[in-house]
Each structure stands twice: as C-alpha cells, then as structure tokens.
Amino acid sequence: MASGGLQLLGFILAFVGWIGIIVSTAMPQWKMSSYAGDNLVTAQAIYEGLWMSCVTQSTGQMQCKIYDSLLKLESSLQATRALMVSGILLGIIGVVVAMTGMKCMKCLEDDQVKKMRMAVLGGVILLIAGFAVLVATSWYGNKVARDFYNPFTPVNTRFEFGQALFIGWAAAALTILGGAFLCCSCPRRETSYPPSRPYPKSTTSGKDYV
Numbered sequence: 001m002a003s004g005g006l007q008l009l010g011f012i013l014a015f016v017g018w019i020g021i022i023v024s025t026a027m028p029q030w031k032m033s034s035y036a037g038d039n040l041v042t043a044q045a046i047y048e049g050l051w052m053s054c055v056t057q058s059t060g061q062m063q064c065k066i067y068d069s070l071l072k073l074e075s076s077l078q079a080t081r082a083l084m085v086s087g088i089l090l091g092i093i094g095v096v097v098a099m100t101g102m103k104c105m106k107c108l109e110d111d112q113v114k115k116m117r118m119a120v121l122g123g124v125i126l127l128i129a130g131f132a133v134l135v136a137t138s139w140y141g142n143k144v145a146r147d148f149y150n151p152f153t154p155v156n157t158r159f160e161f162g163q164a165l166f167i168g169w170a171a172a173a174l175t176i177l178g179g180a181f182l183c184c185s186c187p188r189r190e191t192s193y194p195p196s197r198p199y200p201k202s203t204t205s206g207k208d209y210v
Helices: 002-026 075-100 112-149 163-184
Strands: 031-033 044-048 052-057 062-066 159-161
Touching: 002 075, 002 112, 002 163, 075 112, 075 163, 112 159, 112 163
Parallel strands: none
Antiparallel strands: 031 044, 031 159, 044 052, 052 062
8 A cells, every 4th residue: 555655646746747847848938037236127028938038018918939940049948948848758658657557547457567567667767757857957047047147248138047947947856756756666575485395204213223
C-alpha cells in the first residue's frame, strides 16, 4: 500500500509539472522590461517569450507579435525552444508509460513485474523531461541576468525574469520530484534462499568390529 501511495503521489506531481511546462512554454512573459535603476516607469510594459513579444499598455490592452523568422532568432533562444518542446514530448510519453504501470490501472494485471517496470520506466522518462526543462529555464535565466548586469547593455533595453520563467522552474521541480517518486515506488524484492538440504543420516550400525 505504501508503494502504491508513493506511486500515485509521484504521478500526480509529474502530471501537474508537465501541465506547468506547457503553460510556461506558451506564455510570452519569459522576460519583462526592467524599471530598476535609472529606468523611468512608462505607460507600457514589454514582454518577450519563446514564440512572440508583447507590449501591454497601461489600459490593460496587450498587443503581441509572433517572431517572423526562425533563422533570425538567437541560438540560445532556439536551443531553449528545442529543450522545452522536448520536455513536453518526453512528458507525454512518460505520463502514458507511467499510467500503464500504475497499480490502480487494469493494464498488465497478469504480469506485475512488467507493470512495475513500466512505472519505473515512465518515472525515468519524466526525470529526463524535467531536467531538460530545468536546463532550458536556467540557461535562459542566466542569459537574462548576464544582460541585465552587463554595463554595455542600454538601460532602456534591460529585462528581468518574467512569470513564465518561475513557472518553468516550478514545473521542472515537480516533474523531477514526481519522476523520482515513480522510480522509488518499485517494491524491493525479498531475497529467497534455496531450502537447505538435510544431511544424510549415518548408516553406521552400532556393532563393534574386531
């Protein structure tokens, strides 16, 4: 029962994390215009994401523009895109595989060993997906921080971390934690030893030999 509860908890955490990865990838608020230092607060806020850049007016109206050409994008942005999409695709595979190995599902009921292996395999795939997203978000965040503290970056073009970046970090952590729980939910096999052979009884009779 304990392993089943740990398995269910891991699946729920990984599934919520996978949903968070999708939300983070789709959001345009990966970085937002900074008002620190000598920057003046203007009537608009600028956001940039993986797929588009947006401008929000003080009235609440948002206008977004999708990036025109893939080849014009920075290599770091292209790599971040690839890692996030890979995380989503691996997450789909991991969720399906882990669902097959869940104890509450009726799939593979006749082969419990194979069922446990499917749950562990799903956990491993979800771990890889979580680490891919963690690398992508950390890489992107590191670039934003380096550009912010770069003295050669114009003050009016500095950006800070956006909400999508924090959601991505939280989603990666949940996915990794859920995948680890799924990997640890496999019960340990009890070591079975072969039955000990009885020693043959001595056939020596009680007679005295001269």
